[in-house]
Amino acid sequence: MSKVAVVIEDDPDIRNLVETVLEQAGFETHCAADGGTGVAAVREWDPIVTTLDISLPGMDGLQVAKHIREFSSTYIVMLTARDEEIDILLGLEAGADDYLSKPFRPRELRARVEAMLRRPRGEPAPQMAAPEEPALSDEWLVQDGLRLNPESRLVHRDGESIDLTRSEFELLRCLMEAQGRVVGKLTLADAMRYEESGYGYMSASDARNVEVHMANLRRKLGDGAGKPRWIETVRGVGYRMSPSR
Incomplete structure (x- = not known):
């Protein structure tokens, strides 16, 4: 089965760079230049990995990430020039799995994506409530x-x-x-x-x-x-x- 990725980026130079990096890593890649088109692309292609610019026209990357998380477990990598802690925190809380500042090295992007593929995709979050106090064991x-x-x-x-x-x-x-x-x-x-x-x-x-x-x-x-x-x-x-x- 082919690996699928979606690139959501309004800058054509960066979009082409990311697309090239992912294709060299063996991905079938689909691109979008704005948030709404990007959400639709994720819904249509069900990618393993999605790269997402935080500063998009119209619907920004934070909103896009929240919409994607409503129906997809794709790994989201935020690519952005913003490197303030609050911006990173907002991106992670919106559903991003990783964060890479622009400018970035292509090999670093590829290494991060390949590392994500070794994670269990769509792993459920721990349950919010425990029915009772667990007994101590060597597992804890x-x-x-x-x-x-x-x-x-x-x-x-x-x-x-x-x-x-x-x-x-x-x-x-x-x-x-x-x-x-x-x-x-x-x-x-x-x-x-x-x-x-x-x-x-x-x-x-x-x-x-x-x-x-x-x-x-x-x-x-x-x-x-x-x-x-x-x-x-x-x-x-x-x-x-x-x-x-």
Whole structure:
């Protein structure tokens, strides 16, 4: 079965570049120059991957992502010149899986897309409510009232179920498995891509993606960066789980 991708980009030069990169990676590619046409293309072609510019005429990329998420589990990569944390956060909350700043290197785009194909597509989110407090077992990673089950992909905070995205779950799992050791941003970026040392380097987009997903994870856990209960920032290095109290 052929791999299908949709490129939603109003700049013809960038659109042609992305199309070339994806076709070289073996994709059958369909392009759209505006949001409405892009949503229709995703609905028609059911792509595995969709690249999406955040600054589109008419319906912007955030609105497009929200519309696509209503009917499709396609992997969405935001391609945009905006690199402020709030813009990245809004893109991820709208349904994007990854973020790449313009200008970008073609090989980095291809590497990110290929890493996405190794993820389980359309993986369901953890259930919002747990029927009862789970019994402790070797399957659960436990830290000061925080519990994570790698197999069932459930996370509980003080007995309450927490709904995390795939990337947020992988960040938390990586930190909890490290058992208090410091985990670098490159390792965390690789964890979100389901691979080990995939690039061997940390780009600005990689670092910002980790920071934004981490901020989202902390917000959902109710864990302040200033006085954290669970996740500590080790400046210039990465993150670690706080010692149990």
